[in-house]
Amino acid sequence: MPDVELTFVTGEGPVPPGATVVAPSPTETYALSGAITRAVLTSLIGRRILLHAGTIDTPRLGVVVLVGPSGAGKSTATARLGAEGAYLSDELTIIDPDTFEVTGYPKPVSRSIPGSRAKRDVSLPSLHLMPACAGGSPDLIVLLHRDRGNGSENGPPGLERMPLASALLRLIGQTSSLNRVPGGLAALARVIDSAGGALRARYHEASELADLLDHAPAPISEWWAEVEACRPSHDVQPRDLMLAPFDQALALETGVLVLARREAGLLEGLLGVIWELLRVHGGLSLDLLQDLVAEEIGPHPDAARHVRSAADRLISGGWVIRA
Structure with missing residues (x-):
């Protein structure tokens, strides 16, 4: 991981340009670690898969990545499970997109202050980490x-394997600048x-998590393939439909997963068929698109309405535009 240089000052007096002022209090040390984390994130953009996740390495479970939004x-969970092994991070998991190895970022563990919306950092020795x-x-990726609430309202604790499309959508929402990692979406699928x-x-x-993870369901595997951008096979005409710019995409068993900047969408059924036809052929008129859809999936008595409706949905979602 590259070196990151930051300047912090405490107490009174002049503040150097670009420095962060830190007061000796629990909330200010949390702000300090946050500033360091942001600097690390900035230095790794486009080079690593960056997950909002905790990671531990235990003899029993291996490397476990715990993913989820704040709260x-x-x-x-990281502190509880990490006490039996090695602690890598509680909120920033750094993964090499080529080797899948995790780089440790063992910052202090962040905890909410009771009765407050603020957070504080807790030292690793005090948590036996x-x-x-x-x-x-x-070895395990856990969302x-x-x-x-209580179990009767929300159901008993449980662990299940997630379909690849659902897992990717959830994980992408907890990444930072995945679209700027070359082949990042495919690398995440490989991980x-x-x-x-x-x-899940x-x-x-x-x-409860340790017992759940001790009895993890059998591994699963699904087909997927990386999708490359194609050049239009003919001149695009005014009002033709064409793909909106996108960064990366995967073809899945259930459709096409498209990543554009920070947005990801799963285009299933007819939406995925239309998106793929536009990717291959470039700009297409609505009439020609209807003919190609019929060749792809067969004729339908109400094909024109279905294709028009699907195209409108793709346009409203920002995945397709008009030339």
Whole structure:
């Protein structure tokens, strides 16, 4: 990981340009670690898969990546599971897109302050955590779903393998600048494949996770392929339909997953067929598109209406534009 140079000052006096002022309080040290994290993120954009996730490495489970938005319980779960092995990070997981190896970022664990919306950093020794600077590729990728009510209202704790499309959409939402990593979307799919598919964990308390992960479902694998952009096969005419610019895409068993800047969308059924035809042929008139759809999936008595409706949905979603 590249060196990151930052300037921090405490107390009174002049502040150097670009410096961050840090007061000696729990919330200010949390702000300090946040500033360092943002600098690390900036230095790695386009070079690593960056997940909003905690990571631990244990003899029993291997490298476990715990993914989820704020409030999902990542930090608590990371501290609980990490006590039996090595701690790599509680909120920033750095993955090499070529080797899938995790680079440790063992910052202090962030915790909410009771009765406040603020957070503070807790030292690793006080949580009995042993920091590590590197780990292997993920053995388990776990998307956390924490039920805050009782079990009768929300269902019992459980663990299930997620379909690849669902896992990718959830994980993309917890990445930073994935579109700027060359082949990043395909690399993320390979990471999921290498872990036997992502897991969805429904739980109430972090203490339940260890037992759930000890009995993880069997690995799964799904077909997918990376999609390349194509040049139009003919001159695009005014009012032709054509693809909106996109960064990366994957063909999946259920459709096409498209990544454009920070947005990702799964185009299923007729939407995926139309998107793929426009990718291959470039700009197409609506009439020609209808003919090609009929060749692709067969005729339908109401084909014109269905194709027009699907095209409108793709346009409104920002995946297709008119020339």
